[in-house]
Amino acid sequence: MEITHETIGDKLVVRPEGRIDSLTSPAFEAALLPLVDRSGLVVIDCTRLTYVSSAGLRVFLSAAKAAKAKGGKIVLCSLAQGVQEVFTVSGFSKIIDMHPTLDAALA
């Protein structure tokens, strides 16, 4: 998978692309956690995310935990229906804020 990022205002926007599963989650984690470490508020734009498995969910959990430990947080936006379902069924939506669009997440 590919991951890009940019800073918009005081927020770091991270854009993963493709699948986050047991094969790609190590790379996703290796890329995401340092970004979380350096930025208080990280917006993960999921527009190009096509699939998330439990392995992927654990990376999001680690990132959310790391952000909170630093007094920050991660938020997600623009989740496709199938990806949204995983987060909803697992109750992640109760611990990580989710927004329908990037603008809403940046507001």
Next chain:
Amino acid sequence: MSITVCEEIILLTVNDEGKLLRWSEELAVRAAVAGASLIDLAFRGRIDNDVKELFIVSKEPTGEAHLDMALKYLSGKGDRMPIQTAVYDVMEVAREVHATALQRLVDKGILAKKDESFLWVLKSRRYPPLSSVIQQEAKLRILSVLMSDDIPSSEDVALISLAYETRILELFMSPAEIERLSSRIQEVGNLELIAQAVSAVISDIRTASPILFMAPL
């Protein structure tokens, strides 16, 4: 010293005298062992799952005998299956997985193994903790997560969800405490999809055979 989620959940079922939950009456322990094994295998990249299915990612042994037992058995059932099916499948070997994990706890010096003759005929086996530190640390971690709004680690999510669904929490938390923290327990427990499947399996078993789910002793 690192121990697996499976070993940790078994450790929580051992009391100070080294007595275990009575295996023959506790399908809950079997479900907990199955769920914990699957979660351990997921942590090690051997399996993965989404909301519908569990799939084998790698059949390469982990080097941990109890997990490899579960992995080998599950691999023989197919490469993809509904998560609940995977839980039921591993429950078929949970007794052997449990025994192997228990022996590993003895080998690691966490538990002792004491066979006792009784009236020269009956024997009982106990597993008294050699040190209560690891067991107590697990209980404290669980309580710490449940009594805070901290975001838990994946390992703590696994332990809490399995301990709750299999009533192992009742071994060290009062019913009133569990009731008071029930929404937090649910919030944490739902974060692990395999644990959700264990919950569904236990619910099915309870519905079919309520007498088989006695309260832990």
